[in-house]
Amino acid sequence: MKGLGELEAQVMDVLWSATEALTVRQVLDTLPQERHRAYTTVMTVLDNLHRKDFAQRERVGRAWAYRPTRSRAAHAAALMTDALGTGDDRTAALLHFVEHLPPDEAAQLRALLDRERD
């Protein structure tokens, strides 16, 4: 299972660095050739990425061609925005190290810490 996750990241990197939509065959040919990979494995990975809405696909002849839904930076930023925004409502989904405080409370904390250091 871990292997498949790693391959997902590699396939996504291929899509992100491409300038146009890629077919399964094109992705397979672009992947680093460190070991033999089956066409169907890459097809499954691309299908998963599409199902998770990370990649979009369009018909090219009889095959599907895949492109990333968002750029790499936008993808990461959107996930981080989700992660940082869920803090209040769904406390149990992700566990944050610390919540973000309004400036006056943050100043109060800094004063506390400074007093301790003196």
Add this chain to the structure above:
Amino acid sequence: MIAALALVGFAFAVRTTALRMLPDAAWARRAPRLGVLTWQAVTVAVPVSVVLAGLALAVPLLPAVTGDTTGILGACAFLLREHYETPGGIAAGVAGLAGALALSGRLAVSLAGELRVVRRLRARQRDGLALVSRTDLVPGAWVIEDHRAAIFCIPGHPAQVVVTTAALSVLTPEQRVLALAHEQAHLSGRHHLALTFAAAARRALPRSRLLAAAATEIATLVEMHADDRAVGCGERSDLAAALVKLAGGPRPEGVLAANGGPAVQRVQRLLATGPALPLRQRWSIQLGVAALSVAPLLIAAAPAIEAILRDYCSTALHT
């Protein structure tokens, strides 16, 4: 009838006492895990007592349901009916049963919904971040390139600690170790389960002051527990400094600011090391928690136990 009344009275007494004594209790801040356990015992005991009260009212319906009045089952049912008799009769029984089913159903549905939602959110984060994370920078954590300083963990299978490049750049190496240890403590302590149960209960009965207080307090106490576990890896003042740095930077877009969150209390607590809770006090609290857990069952079963005892004693006396 008496059992049902006693259970409702017990639930009310526990609720009132807990709301008066538990929020912001000093001992719970000193022993946060025990504090979580106590809140959990209270939030289980109260609804369980109410459900059992409803069921106790419904016991007299038993013979009607089994329809058998001659066999052993029938005799048992008859005996039970005698000891749980209510003046309200069938109507009270039906109402009690309906109430018990409604309350427990509502809690179960809310819990199932909560579990489904958090599982989906976590899977989305895990799958998405896996595509853009670096695993070679910090052992055991995913590093995400982002200008917002954040450290969090994604519970579940597999659990994962996530840290942004901005967070790494503001923390010293010592502070970084402590912050990551705090997240690991959340995962190994299974704090997400305590939070999920508390959130589900609160959502099931949004007007309950008790469940709202429990959810808030449990959220604060698990943070303190994770802090306590983390300081095994370094200095308390370093963890306090890490908290201040990450809580107090300029607020980037998309980040919620939590008013009056536990951060202030956590920093105060880290800077002023209090003595550990005396062992005697620990034991008496644990005893209280144990008593809270069995009391509703004992009260509900009291009439049946009394019946058995009375039969046993009269047999013993007459032979």
